[in-house]
Amino acid sequence: MNKKIASLSIACALFNYSHQALALDKPQSMEEMWKIIQMQQVQLDAMKSSLQANEKQAEQPNQQEIKKLTHKTNVLTELMEDMRTALVIPEEKEYKSAYGLGPAASKVYQVDQGLSIGGYGEVNIQSFIGDKGPKDQNNADFERLVVYMGYKFTDNIIFNSEIEFEHASTGNAGSVGVEMAAIDFLWDPMLNARAGMLLMPMGFVNTIHEPPFYFGNNRPEVERAIIPSTWREVGAGIFGQITPEFTYTAYAVTGLDAEDFSSKGIRGGRQKGSKAVNEDMAFVGRIDYAPEEIKGFSVGFSTYLGNSGQGKVGADVFTQLYEAHVQWKYRGWEFRTLGAFGHIGDADVLSANKGETVGSSNYGVYTELAYDVMPHFLPDSGQYFAPFIRYEKLDTVASTANGLPDDLSKEQDIYQIGFNYKPIPQVVIKVDYRNRNAKQGAKADEFNVGFGFIY
C-alpha cells in the first residue's frame, strides 16, 4: 500500500516538474535538453533513495516483530507439546518406574484415572406380525439402562461394576440389579485374578452384551435359553493369556439353584448373587484361540460343571453345559456360529417336584452372517451399515428322564433378518424381523426396531 502511494507521488512530482520546466522556457538545443534530463535524473534518484530509506524504516520494526512472534510461537508450541504428552505419559524413565509403584507420581503426571463411569442402554419397539397369541402385545420397552462404574485403586488392583436398570421402572415389570461387580488383580498377562460378582465366561453375548456388538434387537435366543445370559454368580478365579494366541478364564462360583429349573431350561436357576445359596459350587472355564496366521479369526469353547441341588430338591442335580464358538471378521464380513449342549442330572426328580417336564438335556445352535456395506457407498464417512441373517435352532427339552413326555413347544427354529446401522461406533440403530417356529404350537413372528448406545 505504502509502495503504491509512493510511486504515485513520484509520478505526480515528475509530471509537475516537467510541466513547469516546459512552461518557463523551452530548451533551445539538444545540450540544454540533455541538461534538463540529467537534472531530472538527479532529482529522481534523490527521491528514490529517500523513498527507499522510508520503506526500510517502515519495514525494520515489522521484521523484528515477526522474529519476536516466531520465537514466541516456537516456545509456546514446544511447551504445549511437552504439556500435551506429559498428560498421558511421563517424560523420563525414572518417573515411569515411580508411577508403577503408587498413585503419587501418577498424580504428578495427571494420568491417575481413579473413578471411571461408563454405560450402555437399549430401547426396542416390538410388533407381532404373525401367529400372534393372546399374550403377544405390541410393546415399546426401555429394556436396559446400565451404568458402569470402575475404580482404579492402583495400576494392578481395579474394581469394575455394572448396575442395570431393566424395563425402566420397578413399579411395573422392571428391576434393578448388579450384573457384575468384581475386583481384578493384574499381575502378569499370563496370570491375573478376579473376584466378586462374575459374568460366566460362556458364549459371545454373556460377557460382551452391549448393543453395538451384537446383531438384532434381541440377543440370540440360544444365548438366552441355553446359555442363560446375562448369567452372573459370585465367585473367584483366574484369567490371562498362555501365549498371545491362547487366552483362558477359570472361575469357581456359586452353583445354580435347580429348584427353579423348568421346561424352559436352567435360566430360572441363576442365583445372581442375591443371597445365593452356596451349598453347591460350580466350575466354569473357557479357552479361546486366535491364530496369528488368520487375522480376525477366533475359536473357543467353555464348560460349566457343578451340582445345582443346593440341598433344596432332594438330589445333587449335577449340571453340565458345554459350548463352542467360532468367529471370523474378514474385509467387512462378520461371521459367528455357536453351539451349546447341556445336561441336567436328576431331571426326573425335578420334573416330579415341578409338575412339568424338566429336560434332562438341552441344546442350541446358531449361525449368523453380516456384511458392512457402508464403505461401498460412503467410504469416507466412518459409518457402519451391516445387513445380517441369522438362523437358530434350540430345544430346552431335548431329552427327558424315565420316559417323561417331551414338550415339543420348546423345540424351535428361528430365522432372522435385519440390519445394524452405526452413525458412530458408539450408537446403533437396529431393525430386524424374527420368524419363530415351534414344533408344536404357534410362536409369534416379530418386527423389531430399536436403538442402543454405549459411552
Place this chain on the structure above:
Amino acid sequence: MYKVVFLLCCLLLTSVCQAKVFYSKAEAMELAFGAGAKVEKLSLFPMEPQSQKIRQLARVNKVPSLFTFYVVQEQGKVLKYAAIESHQVRTKPETLLVVLNVLGELEKVHTLAFHEPAEYQPSERWYAQLYALAIEELSFNRSVQGITGATLSSRAALDSVRLVLAMYQVMIEEK
C-alpha cells in the same frame, strides 16, 4: 474356605506390578529412533483447507490444530518420523507411538499407555498387519481384520494411525 485362601494369595501377589503406562516419552523416542539419536520437533499447524483434506483422508471427525512430529535428520534430510497420538477408547485414553519411515509409510506402532481394561488392548501382532499399508487399506473392510471383543479399541487405534498418515501426506509430502 479355599476361596478365602485364594483371595489372600491374590492380595499377597499384587506387589508384582504391571503398569498401564508402558513407556516414558524418553523411552518412546528410543523405540522410534534408537538410543542417542538427536530428536527434533516438527510442529505443524493445519489450516482449514488442510484440515478438511486430513479429515477426509483419515476418515476422522476431528483434526488437531497443532500436531507434532518427532524427527531425526541427517544432512538436512529427515530419516524417520514419529508421533505420539492420544485418544479416548471408550471412557479412558490410550496413547500410541506411530512411527513412519522416510517414505512416510507406517513402520511401527507401540502402545505407550493404555487405561482401558487390559483385555481390550490390541496386541503387537494385530498392529503388525497395518505396517506399510496404504492409508485407504487401513479399514476393516479392506486389509485390516478386527479383534473379537475389542472393537472400539481397534477402531480407535486404526483412526489414530490413519490420522498420523494423513497428517504426513497433507502437511509434509504435499509441500
